[in-house]
Amino acid sequence: MEPAQDRPVFRFAPSPNGYLHLGHAFSAFENQARAEAVGGRLLLRIEDIDQTRATPELEAALIADLAWLGLRFETPYFRQSEHFGDYQAVLERLMAMGVVYPAFLTRGDVRRHVEDYERSGRLWPRDPDGAPLYPATDRERSGDERAALLASGRRHAFRLDMAAALALVEEPLFWREDTDGGMVDVEADPAAWGDVVLSRSDAPSSYHLSVVTDDAAQNVTHVVRGRDLYHATAIHRLLQTLLGLKAPVYRHHRLILGADGRKLSKSNGDTALRQLRADGSSVADILVLLGI
Template identity: 45%
Template sequence: MFRTRFAPSPTGYLHLGHALSALTVAHFARQAGGEMLLRIENTDFTRCRDEYESAIFDDLDWLGLDWPTPVRRQTAHFPEYKKALQKLIDAHVVYRCFLSRKELMTIIDSNPEMSAHGPDGPVYFGQPLPASEEAHLIEQGTPFAWRLSIRAARDMLCTDWSDISYAERSSGGEMLVARHKATPEIFGDAVIARKDIGTSYHLASVHDDALQGITHVIRGDDLKQAVHLHRLLQVLLDLPEPVYQHHRLLTDDAGKKLSKRDESPSLKQMRESGVRTADVKAQIADLLQD
């Protein structure tokens, strides 16, 4: 069965870009005779708010969408993500990193082989601290992040490393599926969990897609590079591989992607001011289903 999902984070009100994504996901689910799940990715509890989450349901209902219940809220499942992280710890492919952002940037700036242009920001390759030093920092309560070691993962997988690939479906025409080589090293040693937040977007998303039986991950082009890291996590955690599909993004007059951070006009503002759903769909018609 074709199953996909729309998985917003309640860190702000949804805008037209989210409407485009939700409607695109729903379209392909209907086209395949499948279903679209709604998942609330709210693990970043420092930025997520109840009012934003409530508005998500109102906005999607206003757009004429529906979804199976109950809706998965990630904050209710931290023990599950802890188990997934423990599996990586037991496989010795993650390590604790105690570097502050300032210390991290100093190291990157002094090492030309490291780049500050990875999908998640600064690209860093490190290694575990000596056990005694790590134990001392833990005893002091020093903040740390769990990083996925590219070096350790490559050593563990040996020749299978070069075989990691992903299936991507085109958005139009005959919906062809092509395979591409995955290059997770573009993320460096990515952060997959923190001491205070026991997971990351990457780990929780991969875990939930497998748990919920997602066969097709349909999302915007801004998350296209995440596939490389997600495929590595799927291989390390022995999780099923979905087919990926990425749609074009809605941009402003300057060609910049709409974002919550830039306070793009929200769907909440639109529906409360009397804008019709049909008007919203007309604004994004050129990109819808593309």
């Protein structure tokens, strides 16, 4: 067998802010199958940045569900809560590049801004997930105004100045997508997302910043995740390029949908694995439900 450092690296990265459902099981099995097919390593990343929702009890339940499914990961597990300093360091690197600004508008402020704009019959631009793009209000503040707001202690996030970031990128952005028909290059369009959040006052990192940082720290070579994150890969490629990080190969698999056709959600308690197990389902039953 190849030395560990030379083998492909896959990771499954759930958040312990609810119980795992069928969609998580499908993604975990996909990662395991693809790692085994190429003699790769399989890592478990506990994405517990949200310390208000992530709990030790939910993490324990998550690990128990994965063990019941027969999934095995290398130890020790990677916990994001143990790497807050790494995210801060990466954020400061981006700040030094001049591509980050403090953002003070609340969700309510943004909603009112968009409503005022759309009263004229015009449509406010939205990102690929359908959320309104962040207004230019904070990006256009003067340095003195920003400093005064920060000194006042006003709650804020840090956002990526998308236009400034793209101005530092000299070549078109692409990512490698592993499809059923083979590898393809997908053109990345991070501008479609506007000025995304990198950090909040109540969380040391956004998903976008942490996933890029963690994949590099764990030497991940293959990212296998749900189709709902396909377009967000454009943001990750931009951050990787700015930070000089190697890009993994990506594969975005099909989603497991509920009876109503929507994506399963932990917050709704959709098809929780622990409940299926309590109701008498076997692992074989789970595989049938997943169609694998």
